[in-house]
Amino acid sequence: MPDPTNGAVTKPVSLYRRAMNQAATAFAILAAILVIVPLLAIFVYLLIKGVGALDWAFLTQTPKPVGEAGGGMANAIVGSGVILGIASLIGIPVGIGCGVYLAEYARGRLGDVVRFTADVLNGVPSIVIGIAVYSLIVVRQKHFSAFSGGIALAIMMVPTVARATEEMLLMVPNNVREAAFGLGIPKWRTTLSITLRTASAGVITGCMLAFARIAGETAPLLFTAFGNQFWNKNPNQPTAALPLQIYTYAISPYDEWHRQAWAGALILIIMIVVAVAAVRLTTSRGTLKGAS
């Protein structure tokens, strides 16, 4: 058969190149394993330590006084849900709005200032945010509350959500925007219904990352939600939260409480996984064949 390449393609690949190829592949696989191992290890360890104290009472009852066996963290589970709900309701819209501004509208100075501020805010230690909200809201209201806790966590969410939204929007090719402009769709409509929609998968991932990050935060809640050993249905009152409860129980001298702290940590992780998975499932259900 005639071969216009003179055997350049069919010649055997040198041993060196084959070895390099395999080394690179092995390195990539190793790195992938190293990412999975810590998560699995943590989860398995929590399972071993926590599953013993996990029963129906743990999920349905409030904490018992020291010395009494049993009791649970039901109030903290619900409290965490309320605080995270408040944080998401504030943090996600503000963060997405900020990201949209940065990607679609910001020109010149103000954009740079906002972007820089978001990056700095992202680096502020969570305990500092807790203290700031404490002095701005808790001190003035003269009581702790789920609201102030939610606001502290929302402040932590905003920069993550904003930067993720901005980056995802910038990845939407400009010809998609042009297509919409060409149809006579106004800019605000294009941004909401076309650009943001095209980037929605990435934006949702950003929101979930931010959510998962704040769900385990303890420090900002110490000064804001404060914690509560009893049921509290008023978000304007001190409210229990899982991370706080875990913290309190873990530093206590009682074995029973230690076991419950492990169970609480397990529940917290499961809550995060379930929330993230639920959002993923509901948002990917409408995905079309061949959509990119």
Place this chain on the structure above:
Amino acid sequence: MGVGIEVRGLNAWYGKNLALKSIDMTVPANHVTAVIGPSGCGKSTFVRCLNRMHETVREARAEGVVKVGEMEVYGPGTDPVQIRRRIGMVFQKPNPFPTMSIYDNVAAGLRLNGFRNRKQMDELVERSLKLSALWDEVKDTLHKKSGASLSGGQQQRLCIARSLAVEPEVLLMDEPASALDPISTSKIEELIFQLKQHYTVVIVTHNMQQAARVAEFTGFFLMGSLIEYDKTEKIFTTPADKRTEDYITGRFG
């Protein structure tokens, strides 16, 4: 029905760079007019000025008189969004909305401009897809498949259907077939031929044979100026300007 376009003294800039120099051109209604010229000669900029897409690029601006039918495109108080509703545009690279179904792609222009009537929308979508000769290929997967799942040629016809659905009077096409294979290209060309019954079509093309095939009138651009504008036949057989002749005979560009 299509309307004619009058262009008088149109200048366009990118920053300080003058990209179009005082263009005068009259585009007749319900005909296909081709715009040809080498890369960077301003032909894309020219059509983008006709529906005020040019100014969506940062630091780009345009000045001059453009009349589309009775509408002053650069008149004071003219809303560019309104202009673009009446002047459809098809781009070089097929750009369907990637997360939308085929149906939603075609309906997008109507829906996002506040059109709500479901039955009428169904009809308009079907009519547009039939006009763009895509209906038979997609009628069974209208809601199931994403616009991005179609082949390149189908995507471009989808984009044409999307532009037609809002019922424009003028259709601007910026190298609509340059990213497509010969079979898809001939489908698009056939389509352009059909479209002129209802629309005024302005098509930018790199491909001189294409201009000769589809257009009744052809304008030749060079370095931001309109060098020659005449009946297509005349341009390709007996051009008046030496530079036009050099270009169409392949001596440069």
